[in-house]
Amino acid sequence: MEFSSKLLENAVNEMSQLPGIGKRTALRLVLHLLRQPKEQTLDFTKALNTMRSEIKLCKSCHNISDTDICDICANPNRTENIVCVVEDIRDVMAIENTSSFKGLYHVLGGKISPMDGIGPNELNIYSLVEKVKQGRISELIFALGSTMEGDTTNFYIYKQIQGCDVKTSTIARGISVGNELEYTDEVTLGRSIINRIPFEASLKS
Amino acid sequence: MEFSSKLLENAVNEMSQLPGIGKRTALRLVLHLLRQPKEQTLDFTKALNTMRSEIKLCKSCHNISDTDICDICANPNRTENIVCVVEDIRDVMAIENTSSFKGLYHVLGGKISPMDGIGPNELNIYSLVEKVKQGRISELIFALGSTMEGDTTNFYIYKQIQGCDVKTSTIARGISVGNELEYTDEVTLGRSIINRIPFEASLKS
Numbered sequence: 001m002e003f004s005s006k007l008l009e010n011a012v013n014e015m016s017q018l019p020g021i022g023k024r025t026a027l028r029l030v031l032h033l034l035r036q037p038k039e040q041t042l043d044f045t046k047a048l049n050t051m052r053s054e055i056k057l058c059k060s061c062h063n064i065s066d067t068d069i070c071d072i073c074a075n076p077n078r079t080e081n082i083v084c085v086v087e088d089i090r091d092v093m094a095i096e097n098t099s100s101f102k103g104l105y106h107v108l109g110g111k112i113s114p115m116d117g118i119g120p121n122e123l124n125i126y127s128l129v130e131k132v133k134q135g136r137i138s139e140l141i142f143a144l145g146s147t148m149e150g151d152t153t154n155f156y157i158y159k160q161i162q163g164c165d166v167k168t169s170t171i172a173r174g175i176s177v178g179n180e181l182e183y184t185d186e187v188t189l190g191r192s193i194i195n196r197i198p199f200e201a202s203l204k205s
Numbered sequence: 206m207e208f209s210s211k212l213l214e215n216a217v218n219e220m221s222q223l224p225g226i227g228k229r230t231a232l233r234l235v236l237h238l239l240r241q242p243k244e245q246t247l248d249f250t251k252a253l254n255t256m257r258s259e260i261k262l263c264k265s266c267h268n269i270s271d272t273d274i275c276d277i278c279a280n281p282n283r284t285e286n287i288v289c290v291v292e293d294i295r296d297v298m299a300i301e302n303t304s305s306f307k308g309l310y311h312v313l314g315g316k317i318s319p320m321d322g323i324g325p326n327e328l329n330i331y332s333l334v335e336k337v338k339q340g341r342i343s344e345l346i347f348a349l350g351s352t353m354e355g356d357t358t359n360f361y362i363y364k365q366i367q368g369c370d371v372k373t374s375t376i377a378r379g380i381s382v383g384n385e386l387e388y389t390d391e392v393t394l395g396r397s398i399i400n401r402i403p404f405e406a407s408l409k410s
Contacts, residue, residue, distance in 0.1 A: 002301060005271045011256040014249040018234050029223050033257060041257040044219040045250035051216040052246040066210045096207060
């Protein structure tokens with residue numbers, strides 16, 4: 001792309017560093033900012049800068065927070081010895097939306113993925129294992145995405161806490177509510193048959 | 206969406222003001238910035254702020270530029286009395302990429318669109334009409350998108366310069382190079398038959 005302005009080119013190059021934003025989209029977004037009042041660009045950049053410099057991670061669960069201990073960990077009404085292990089804040093938000101979990105979270109910050117150079121030391125695994133070893137957790141729920149990396153991470157943590165007095169579970173894999181059998185992939189369908197649940201239990205949920 | 210951090214929420218809200226960026230995408234982009242070094246966010250916001258505050262429009266053609274007169278208008282090798290009328294800088298870039306036009310441009314900054322509250326006064330039409338009336342232009346090429354708004358804008362300018370000694374043309378509408386007849390829409394195909402060109406002329410291009 002040939003730009004008539006170096007300033008425009010810089011802005012487009014920076015914008016296109018964001019994932020999923022190509023040069024063309026970046027140009028469209030930058031031209032949009034140019035058509036808006038200057039204040040919008042100022043507000044936008046100020047919000048990003050403030051967030052980047054002032055945001056904290058909860059010292060207990062590693063979730064994004066404005067305070068040292070996040071609202072969920074600080075809430076006395078939550079069951080603190082049931083901990084749900086998730087990848088990042090988006091999973092916390094998704095589970096919180098369901099209102100079906102009243103324990104605490106532990107945010108790993110990613111999944112073990114040798115292909116991307118992410119090993120156990122890049123994730124918040126050590127502090128989780130410590131919590132388990134100190135006997136502060138009675139049940140650990142693995143809620144990572146159902147991928148090779150997710151399964152590897154689950155298994156790694158499981159191995160680390162073997163011998164500790166802790167119940168472990170993973171969220172159920174199965175057919176989505178509202179889905180037809182014939183459109184479900186065979187791995188999911190196979191697992192949903194192997195891990196079938198008592199009919200009486202299904203009536204309750 | 207319930208956020209665990211006000212700073213994160215602000216950043217996501219500002220990011221989702223951009224066209225085509227919803228809350229979910231905005232969250233994904235903001236989390237990406239959080240995973241990168243602080244410098245990336247600083248460089249990004251600085252590039253946007255500098256661009257928004259220092260960028261200029263060429264005083265002659267209204268294209269985006271770092272100087273008062275843009276590089277194209279200032280180039281002595283370009284034919285200055287042939288002017289191509291376009292909507293915005295993206296069209297200038299697209300035509301410049303073809304290397305088939307050696308005249309100057311006039312950037313309108315949009316198309317007449319009463320539905321969006323854009324009338325002739327919101328666009329750079331007056332200065333174009335003035336140039337024509339001063340006899341500085343011998344040919345005007347309308348190169349707006351082939352939409353109702355584009356045609357309206359073309360016609361409005363055409364009416365304004367009636368009686369002036371200027372040749373007007375529009376870029377050809379027809380079947381894209383490489384396209385099959387059967388997949389072309391009927392309006393385009395119909396126009397391409399009505400505006401057929403001598404076979405000898407087609408051999409040259």
